[in-house]
Amino acid sequence: MFKRVLIAEDHESTSISVRKTLEDFGITNAEFTYYCDEALMQIRKSLHDDQPFDLLITDLSFEEDHRKQQLAGGVELIEAVKQIHPQLKVLVFSAETNPAVIDSLFKASQINAYVRKARHDAKDLRKAIEYIAQHKTYLSESLKPAIKQKNAFEFSSYDVTLISLLSQGTMQKDIPAYLQQHNIKPSGLSSVEKRLAIMRDSLEFAKNEQLVAYCKDYGII
Amino acid sequence: MFKRVLIAEDHESTSISVRKTLEDFGITNAEFTYYCDEALMQIRKSLHDDQPFDLLITDLSFEEDHRKQQLAGGVELIEAVKQIHPQLKVLVFSAETNPAVIDSLFKASQINAYVRKARHDAKDLRKAIEYIAQHKTYLSESLKPAIKQKNAFEFSSYDVTLISLLSQGTMQKDIPAYLQQHNIKPSGLSSVEKRLAIMRDSLEFAKNEQLVAYCKDYGII
DNA sequence: GCCATTCTTACGGTTTCCCGTAAAGCAATA
DNA sequence: TATTGCTTTACGGGAAACCGTAAGAATGGC
Known part of the structure; x- marks a missing residue:
């Protein structure tokens, strides 16, 4: 199982719940942040300290507030992270349903799992973590039909x-x-x-x- | 403090986190459901058993799935609940930001608190619960300016x-x-x-x- | 009941949009 | 260079939407 996990999620309540799920796996030292920029910094530091994270759980949309951010959202965070720490496993936990977006996450951003925020998302999250730990990718069941549905028009x-x-x-x-x-x-x-x-x-x-x-x-x- | 609390929230992860917040108040027996219809049923039953709930924490938008529902969402749930149990305090916990919608919740639906799902929503939720317990209403700080802004046009x-x-x-x-x-x-x-x-x-x-x-x-x- | 006001509808002229066809531009190939 | 095939543009007829005006219906006060 994972030793060092970082959670990037701006909603405090969601972040709490993710940490609780990790605790069920015996991961009690998960770190978390509400900002993308800070997440990147923590990952940078973890590499510098030679204690790299082995799992990043991140949201896609981060709301702006008074703190100005370089990274606009989860996609940018993942891109930046992949540059400095390509082996890091990434699990995206978001409400996004657009198949094109999710497809590109797996293909272009090389993420390892996508869990959609929905009814049974805590169970889903647990399953995804198990999959990733076995070096498999994971996609929420409810999205599999949607992602197949190629008929959706490709907007240039x-x-x-x-x-x-x-x-x-x-x-x-x-x-x-x-x-x-x-x-x-x-x-x-x-x-x-x-x-x-x-x-x-x-x-x-x-x-x-x-x-x-x-x-x-x-x-x- | 409240004795019987019901949580109506379709996202499991959010529901978990709300329960955790309630535990901080010593409320360990909070009940929860993922469906509006079920929430109404549980409230009906609690009245019948003469053990009424004294707080309802509900989301606004509930995603449809295989289970057909009578109540389309939180607004409808609140309306129905007010009919049979007008004294029940209602806290809405949602990502909705439209001032017109939130305004109408307080005015038309007579809710007691509105907490927006956002960065510090867990703290916000705690504060709201304290306010309601003192028979005051609560609105997330971040929304107060928005609600004033009497937005441009009133859509009939x-x-x-x-x-x-x-x-x-x-x-x-x-x-x-x-x-x-x-x-x-x-x-x-x-x-x-x-x-x-x-x-x-x-x-x-x-x-x-x-x-x-x-x-x-x-x-x- | 009557008048005044407001709301609703009908009608025409103009603008914008839609869609088919044909001409023009452009690139690759022989 | 000429040919071919594709993309882009120009043009024109017709449909839909827009907008002003005026007639008609409904409402409320006197």
Whole structure:
């Protein structure tokens, strides 16, 4: 089992509960922090002291407060940590459900487990820790079907730009000007219209308002 | 201090942490459930057994799963509970930040405390429990400025209906038919257009897409 | 009952958006 | 260079949304 565990989680109540779960594994010395930057510092220090952590449990979204942070959230934290301590096992404990985001965590960020904050998340967390200890990866059961569901439209950064502009009140006829100003191609009005039509079609939507609602729901914009 | 406490919270990890906080007050027999319907049942039973609860700690949003529920969420639970047990103190523990929603909880639903899930929520929760025990109300510090801010526009249920329809892909020209079918007045297309124009104007928006994005952000739809 | 006020609806003109088609641009290949 | 295939743009007709105005219905006070 793990010897040194670090918890990066801004919600005190959740942090407490994670520590309690670790205690069930006999891990009573888990360290914790409410800030990403501090988490990175502690990991840096642990390497320097030659007593490296062997498990990081982190949330994805950290709320801003008076303390200015370099790292915006869990994803950035994981990226930074992987640079200095690639062997460290990472378990993400978050409410995020967007399959694209979770998929990228495993693929791009090379995390070892993802546990979704949900009804039986404490049991789930326990299971995930057991899996990681055996050098296996873990993904909450409830998400496995979602992650498979490849039919969800893959929004390119171009798509996200378009929908963001709409959600900010830019009129379609004014979008070409914006795109040219930002050197984004294609910039023709027809291309914009066509791209929006493709998005609507593939999601079987009738109106752009639906696209905006959908992207808000899934945190795409 | 409280003798019988019920926790309605669908996230196991959060529920565990709330129980731990209660233990700090010497409350070791707190009951808990992951479902709204079950919470109502337990309160009903406690009245029947003449051993009523004196504190309910509840979340607002409960995720759906295989178990079909009558009560959609915390608000509905509180409404139902107040019917059968008006003296029961209610503490809401949620991540919701929309001032309009929280305001209505205190005013319409007559709750006694609102604790926001955030960085120091465990301490916050402790403070709230102390306040309620002294028959005072409590609101997380971080929300007090927000709640004052009488946010820009008061969305009526009519407004919410319109924006929901748009976000679901209903075309404006088809909205009058829907409104008539559901006996919602006014139902004229002009009234719909006018109402949308008023919303856009008062929020200084140019497009309906912005309304949808705004309402999604603030959990209005 | 009558009038005044407000709310609701109907209607037309204008703008914006939608969508199909065709032309223009561009890159790779022979 | 010419050909081919793909992407991007231009254009135009038609649908939807927007907006002002005015007629009609409902409400409340006198």
